[in-house]
Amino acid sequence: MRAIDLTRQDSLSEKEHFDSLSWIESAEDLVLALGRIYPAGFRVPAHSHGKTQLWSARRGVVVVSTAGGRWMLPPGHGLLIPAGLEHSTEMISEVHMHSIYVDPSLIDQHGPRVLEVTPLGGSLIEELVQSDEKQLTARRKRLIMELLLDEIGQLPERPLGLPFPGDPRLGRLCRHFLKSPDANAGIDDWARDLGMSRRSFTRLFRAETGVSFVTWRQQACIFASLPRLAEGEPITNVALDAGYENIAAFTTMFRRMLGSAPSSYLKSRAA
Structure with a gap:
């Protein structure tokens, strides 16, 4: 399990975004955590991941679009995106994002779902994003990961x-x-x-x-x-x-x- 925290960046280029996507796709870890700040108006072109993604908005509002619909993520919500599903994103305001990328074998997901991120879920995601900075032990990371995967299965679905x-x-x-x-x-x-x-x-x-x-x-x-x-x-x-x-x-x-x-x-x- 690895994490990258880019939330101190003041701006973000499209190249930097796709560099991080390459990192996600090439990593062999079962669980990856990513933190980032997107400026208002930033758009991410259509793309997909080899891992199931929980796209969580900690602050700001984002719209995720697929061929089948649009999902609006206000603060405190996340979109569970199945592996392989092509999607694009648009930041309606400045967005503080935390994302978790999980091997598809650990989360069986067939369609996008908007979930309300519970306080426990949000705290666990933040711990993983900041794991390197906090110098968490391998055992603690593993325990947090296992609890987070269980919590994701309990997050309430919202009709957004x-x-x-x-x-x-x-x-x-x-x-x-x-x-x-x-x-x-x-x-x-x-x-x-x-x-x-x-x-x-x-x-x-x-x-x-x-x-x-x-x-x-x-x-x-x-x-x-x-x-x-x-x-x-x-x-x-x-x-x-x-x-x-x-x-x-x-x-x-x-x-x-x-x-x-x-x-x-x-x-x-x-x-």
Whole structure:
């Protein structure tokens, strides 16, 4: 097990990023730990790993994209990415990242999942990232690794994945919606824009995304609100801009998706 801590860097070039990817791919260790700071706006082109990756955002907001969808990672969450899955990333704000790369034989993962990183999980990851600096013994590293692998299996899954349709016409509407979310957007308006009947539209939408239009709309509204909330914007402003009539309605949907009210969620993330 090896670790590399690059979190003291003030900036990061694409070359430096891919140099670290080469290090990850060439290492024979079963578990690798990586810490890094990405500047706001930094993009990582599509790539894949030979190891299963837990991409964890300790601070800031990142979007990870695959051919099948986009996953937004607010602070305190991680994306479990199967080995071999091609993905790209975009830093919405400055992001403090901790990643764990695990031999696929140790984690059987077939699809991306957004997980809430528990305090224990976060502490264990940080210990591995800083293992060389702290001069941890081989025995302690092994114990931390074993406990972390067990903890990853217990991390609660959060519905922060947002499937995107392959149909270019539908994709255009979905991307526009993310830029200007509206909790009251109607099926009839979208169907009319595409020149389709309501019934044909609902069938197409479910076939392309795997969920109903209403479910996708609810998830997209919360999806679009997370970066603004993470940057400290008032909950009232975010809720009203997303088309909710009041904070109570926004809070109800937020709690249904993330398990707590926006204020409690933000406090726990800050802590």
